[in-house]
Amino acid sequence: MTTANEWQDRVGESWAREWQRTDRSFRELTGQLLDTVQAEPYRSALDIGCGAGELTVSLAKANPSAAHLGLDISEDLAAAARERTAALPNATIQLGDAASWNCDGNDRPDLLVSRHGVMFFPDPTSAFAHLRKQADPQAHLTFSCFRQPSENVWVRELASLMPKSPEAQAPDPRAPGPFAFGEKDYVADLLGKAGWRNIDFIPVDYAMVVGEGEDGDAVADATSYFRAIGPAARVISELDGAAREEVLQRLFGMGERHRTGNTVSLPAACWIVTATASD
Template structure:
């Protein structure tokens, strides 16, 4: 494993949070997979593309990128050993031979300069302790003219799971869990901040466009409520209150989610994200 500088996130994703995501990879893919096609299309992958997947987690987008480039390759990079183990296992079962996975920190990983034609990420770039340094390092890994494409959450109020959690305010001590700016899910919720960070990191032609998708959070309101309350934020907030408040919170969340049950019982919540593309300059101004 290469040098780790983002130690707080490394600890989190190699602890209970990483284990939860690895154990529930299919459920999280059902939540987020509506963004796969827009992301891969934006990356403009060709049959011979060499793709870097940053914060690849359990590797669904890495495997999809590899399938789009049968004469190329895809490398998935993540801090989380539990999720990478799942990624490797799934790739082997699916017989995808042009994909590899590596544990490492994108802020400090020693990429071969210009080794990739594209870098992608589905919800993996919001947790950097130093975003400018991380994107600058990713930029060095791209060939001149290479493309960066990623998806990250837009403003909290535009995401259905946040509205669901907000239904518990007054029962659970939510505080400012969805505050933008700091490392975490909503650190890049501001389009202006994305543009500023990428410009400072040496990227050009930055485009930030909204994209929406309905994610499947469970079958029935009870199941979806259990899943949401077993996420990192859910476990954190439940752990701060007594049993009676936990019961009230679960009941309130279930009631909220009943309004989002489809005819087949699937609970669907709308997520609004930014689809971001940027290029490494092809000329002498490329990041070095």
């Protein structure tokens, strides 16, 4: 589970520090997501949970006559995105909660887009209903999100390396967090209840690049990335002594197993979800 408060605090800070390695991890997916997004013309795009802004930047560069607004709840990430978009006259970054964001009325977005930024709403149905009301009636929605953990080798393997607590409860699979939208039927249902139409799911399998470098540096890079970002980072930060060393050794081993030449990458599985605001 990752809450809005965490994005506004520790998690947002680490993502803001790590945006280069995070963009790298999404590299293969981003190309496919941008192709899907740009299949339809648009004049005004809203990037929901824009993070450090890679989608906003790429779209603004590729579509100079369209307006682009990146919206994020984390001050640190909005600041990073602002820096990256400073030279782009058709891109603006706003700090705010997408679940209650209000359009000023003149320029309703006709494209709502997100790379993994929409799975953190405490009430996703009401957030998507609200966003639909803010959008142009002809708007298109396109976002990516992870499929279930069982389909994502990277998180399954990471979880298998972490110490097990006998008291640990099975997490709610729909709790706000990176895997909240793993179940296709659940997501289709909530988007339908929120008023979205023509809902479609494209499964995308991609190589999540987590480490690069020569002479074994790729594995060290992967280990340090997993210590900084994602589900292992918090667990490792709470360990010390021998327990911490053991997990780091295992992480290193995982990096070695998934290294090809100068790159460490793990299989990842996500959906690209598309929908329209009206029939």
